[in-house]
């Protein structure tokens with residue numbers, strides 16, 4: 001146990017404390033740490049990437065480290081549900097379709113799933129369309145089928161995590177902008193806010209698009225690109241055909257990547273274009289969706305999920321913050337090991353409970369048993385983004 005350790009969290013993501021900050025807060029509190037969580041906006045904000053309702057939880061990933069970590073995440077999701085008495089994860093089936101020109105071939109997915117003993121199949125387009133006649137996909141597409149994919153409820157998750165953190169003694173403060181982080185000799189970090197200065201032993205930064213503002217005075221920067229993304233809820237002609245488990249969670253892993261959900265809590269389906277590169281900083285964000293991107297999404301859906309009566313109902317924006325290779329960052333700063341950065345690169349919601357646990361373990365134990373060897377702080381190099 002870590003009695004007496006005063007652990008500071010600095011969290012200024014999206015939904016009040018965003019999902020990763022909230023996860024780190026409850027996981028550290030469960031480990032017995034004294035936790036302070038700070039959030040620059042009010043709880044319940046929609047400024048980052050932790051709001052709205054649904055997120056995909058999937059194991060299909062071309063890199064085995066992510067598959068291993070998501071397997072741990074499933075255990076942490078179950079624990080979070082048990083400790084809070086909330087049902088957060090709904091099991092669905094999942095399809096990951098890879099067209100001929102996919103940047104990552106299907107064999108990379110099957111290899112990394114096999115290396116982690118995850119049951120899966122490769123389906124031909126014919127097999128996909130036999131089981132799910134809602135799709136119309138070319139012969140050349142290979143689809144990775146994962147019988148145990150899932151959907152988590154996003155903002156309910158964040159609220160449950162914050163509840164659990166507080167229940168375990170964490171102090172979470174909203175409307176508390178961190179102006180500066182000041183490392184002191186002797187292993188203490190000062191956090192300057194308009195409401196006073198806090199002294200902490202360890203600092204976890206899950207500040208997403210706001211990370212570099214805080215790192216700059218420490219003489220360091222992480223190469224990050226920030227964009228406003230959007231998803232659209234559509235009213236389908238036949239919602240009953242698109243209910244879970246009749247209809248899967250799906251991903252189209254082409255050069256442009258798309259994803260979508262079965263009906264979830266309402267007779268609509270949600271879909272999005274992953275990484276539409278609508279670059280803007282948090283200060284420039286409009287929260288107004290792009291009609292062009294919405295039209296492109298509708299046209300694209302029409303190709304592989306034809307439904308002439310489908311109508312876009314509402315479009316919601318969110319924010320992506322991604323390093324050049326789109327890998328997670330889960331790492332102490334090289335020049336100050338008391339400051340630990342956690343950044344999910346806009347594909348980590350599914351990992352959130354384990355993401356937070358690893359951050360808490362690094363802060364409290366100085367190590368973790370999870371393999372985070374690929375998740376160091378990236379250098380400022382350009383590389384093709386991956387999903």
Ligand SMILES: *[C@@H]1O[C@H](CO)[C@@H](O)[C@H](O)[C@H]1NC(C)=O
Pocket residue numbers: 044051052053155156159
């Ligand atoms: C979650 O998001 C939905 C849709 O944006 C909203 O209607 C609901 O009030 C939110 N719930 C919480 C707990 O914030």
Ligand SMILES: *[C@@H]1O[C@H](CO)[C@@H](O)[C@H](O)[C@H]1NC(C)=O
Pocket residue numbers: 062103104105108
């Ligand atoms: C696919 O896997 C092979 C073998 O591990 C690797 O060399 C290649 O870089 C991977 N492709 C992509 C696009 O990640």
Ligand SMILES: *[C@@H]1O[C@H](CO)[C@@H](O)[C@H](O)[C@H]1NC(C)=O
Pocket residue numbers: 221222223224380
């Ligand atoms: C990365 O490098 C580019 C060009 O070399 C430079 O303009 C940019 O400011 C650098 N970004 C960071 C975060 O260091």
